[in-house]
Amino acid sequence: MHAQRKVILFLGPPGSGKGTQATRLSAALGVPAISTGEMLRRECRSGSSLGKAVQSVLVTGQLVSDELINQVVGTRLSQRDCEQGCILDGYPRTVSQARFLDRLLGTLSLGGPVVFDFKVDTEQVIARLGRRRQCPECGHVFTVDPGSQGRDLVCERDGARLVLRSDDNPATIRARLNLYEEHAGELVRYYSARAYHRISASRTPEEVSAELLRNLEHPTERTIVNRPQVPVQARYRAQSV
Numbered sequence: 001m002h003a004q005r006k007v008i009l010f011l012g013p014p015g016s017g018k019g020t021q022a023t024r025l026s027a028a029l030g031v032p033a034i035s036t037g038e039m040l041r042r043e044c045r046s047g048s049s050l051g052k053a054v055q056s057v058l059v060t061g062q063l064v065s066d067e068l069i070n071q072v073v074g075t076r077l078s079q080r081d082c083e084q085g086c087i088l089d090g091y092p093r094t095v096s097q098a099r100f101l102d103r104l105l106g107t108l109s110l111g112g113p114v115v116f117d118f119k120v121d122t123e124q125v126i127a128r129l130g131r132r133r134q135c136p137e138c139g140h141v142f143t144v145d146p147g148s149q150g151r152d153l154v155c156e157r158d159g160a161r162l163v164l165r166s167d168d169n170p171a172t173i174r175a176r177l178n179l180y181e182e183h184a185g186e187l188v189r190y191y192s193a194r195a196y197h198r199i200s201a202s203r204t205p206e207e208v209s210a211e212l213l214r215n216l217e218h219p220t221e222r223t224i225v226n227r228p229q230v231p232v233q234a235r236y237r238a239q240s241v
Contacts (some may be wrong), residue, residue, distance in 0.1 A: 006085030007085055007086060007105060007110050008087045008088070008115075008116065008216075009114070009116065009191075010116050010118060012116075012118025013118075013120065013122075015120070015129040016119070019035060020205050021116075021208055025087055025212055025213075031082075033086070034077075034082075039072055040058065040069075040072070041139070044058065045136070058166060059172065062179065066096050069091065069097065073101070074100075074104055077104060078108065085110065088101075095187060095190050098190050101113070115197065116197050116215070117188060117197065117198045117199065119198060119201055119202075125173070126170065129173050130168070130173070131143050132144075132165070132168055133162035136160055137155065137158050138155060138157050138158055140157055144162070
């Protein structure tokens with residue numbers, strides 16, 4: 001990775017594959033993948049008063065306040081494993097958060113971010129998220145057979161029964177997508193003059209990963225990708241995402 005561009009941002013709607021690619025890229029580059037959504041869900045599972053407040057927001061599909069999420073991100077990026085960089089999945093989501101992140105990266109002596117904007121069809125997102133299940137114990141996420149509805153499926157890591165996340169029901173999904181679109185335009189304009197790359201996320205995970213790595217090898221080049229959408233392929237067994 002370029003010495004002055006150690007932080008990688010994944011923009012894109014819920015269900016566009018950011019989590020999958022963050023895990024892949026983390027392994028390839030040796031830097032942590034940080035999901036702000038998962039950090040907040042972990043707080044919810046703790047049963048704390050803060051977790052209960054966050055839960056009441058997540059189930060409606062609304063965004064947690066800038067002040068709260070900025071505090072969570074600032075604390076996480078200050079940890080030692082982020083000294084060589086990180087991948088941020090799901091943050092920033094507003095221009096206010098983006099400005100805070102710029103100041104934070106300056107304080108931490110990290111260079112400006114490389115931004116990947118994941119583009120995917122709305123109906124494909126809804127289909128993807130409707131088939132997503134999570135292990136309540138380890139937090140790992142799976143994609144399941146459309147016909148199973150998650151029945152009798154267990155985590156391959158610890159055997160816990162998979163569950164539908166509270167923010168992955170159809171009504172909440174649409175609310176999250178609508179909210180994302182409200183802020184997406186301003187955020188893209190904020191980053192578009194920098195190291196910004198638009199990625200077609202409707203392709204296979206392998207194809208998307210290959211393109212991410214190609215772009216990181218040439219960080220000064222801005223790439224706009226605009227390829228045709230491809231339909232979601234049905235999966236007939238629980239599969240890690």
